[in-house]
Amino acid sequence: DAGVIQSPRHEVTEMGQEVTLRCKPISGHDYLFWYRQTMMRGLELLIYFNNNVPIDDSGMPEDRFSAKMPNASFSTLKIQPSEPRDSAVYFCASSPRQGARGETQYFGPGTRLLVL
Amino acid sequence: AQSVAQPEDQVNVAEGNPLTVKCTYSVSGNPYLFWYVQYPNRGLQFLLKYITGDNLVKGSYGFEAEFNKSQTSFHLKKPSALVSDSALYFCAVREGGGADGLTFGKGTHLIIQP
Numbered sequence: 458d459a460g461v462i463q464s465p466r467h468e469v470t471e472m473g474q475e476v477t478l479r480c481k482p483i484s485g486h487d488y489l490f491w492y493r494q495t496m497m498r499g500l501e502l503l504i505y506f507n508n509n510v511p512i513d514d515s516g517m518p519e520d521r522f523s524a525k526m527p528n529a530s531f532s533t534l535k536i537q538p539s540e541p542r543d544s545a546v547y548f549c550a551s552s553p554r555q556g557a558r559g560e561t562q563y564f565g566p567g568t569r570l571l572v573l
Numbered sequence: 574a575q576s577v578a579q580p581e582d583q584v585n586v587a588e589g590n591p592l593t594v595k596c597t598y599s600v601s602g603n604p605y606l607f608w609y610v611q612y613p614n615r616g617l618q619f620l621l622k623y624i625t626g627d628n629l630v631k632g633s634y635g636f637e638a639e640f641n642k643s644q645t646s647f648h649l650k651k652p653s654a655l656v657s658d659s660a661l662y663f664c665a666v667r668e669g670g671g672a673d674g675l676t677f678g679k680g681t682h683l684i685i686q687p
Binding site (some may be wrong): 461488490499500501502505512513539550552562563564565567569 | 607609614674675676677678681
């Protein structure tokens with residue numbers, strides 16, 4: 458299995474521009490998570506999906522952030538307009554059914570975003 | 574609300590010596606506990622987890638962790654450190670019966686000196 462795939466790996470943009478991050482989860486996984494990693498706040502959960510449906514978006518910082526999962530093999534995280542404080546590493550993770558609520562989340566390599 | 578504390582920003586260990594990376598947690602219900610490792614410019618790699626059963630959990634690369642309910646701790650250990658173990662280690666918790674997202678600690682830099 459190729460694991461969780463994220464693109465782009467690096468993104469440099471200017472303040473005010475739209476940024477779209479992409480994620481392909483592991484085939485067969487029902488859950489998809491978006492996390493953000495910064496020096497100040499560490500790793501934070503932004504939003505997660507179960508069977509393509511958003512379950513909890515309470516971690517999304519503000520309305521400039523949106524996420525979609527149009528099908529089981531693709532998700533996007535969009536920032537519009539972007540701001541310098543959005544600079545961070547964004548991780549996507551997926552996991553199998555949470556039947557026992559102990560299923561492991563597998564992380565992608567991350568997208569390093571720099572907003573100038 | 575659930576939380577995780579990793580009290581040490583950095584741990585230095587000589588190669589061949591045992592290592593311990595500390596983690597304590599707080600949840601309302603039963604904890605599901607995880608350790609991940611992050612190498613520079615890489616994603617998080619799963620090491621091990623505790624869900625239920627034996628308090629001593631064995632994972633990848635010779636790592637193990639001990640769940641201690643009374644002390645609400647889940648310390649990561651390895652009997653003999655390797656230089657290649659140098660990385661950033663994260664402890665994470667999820668409450669059994671609660672939301673599915675993980676709450677992470679701040680991370681501990683583990684430095685193994687040759």
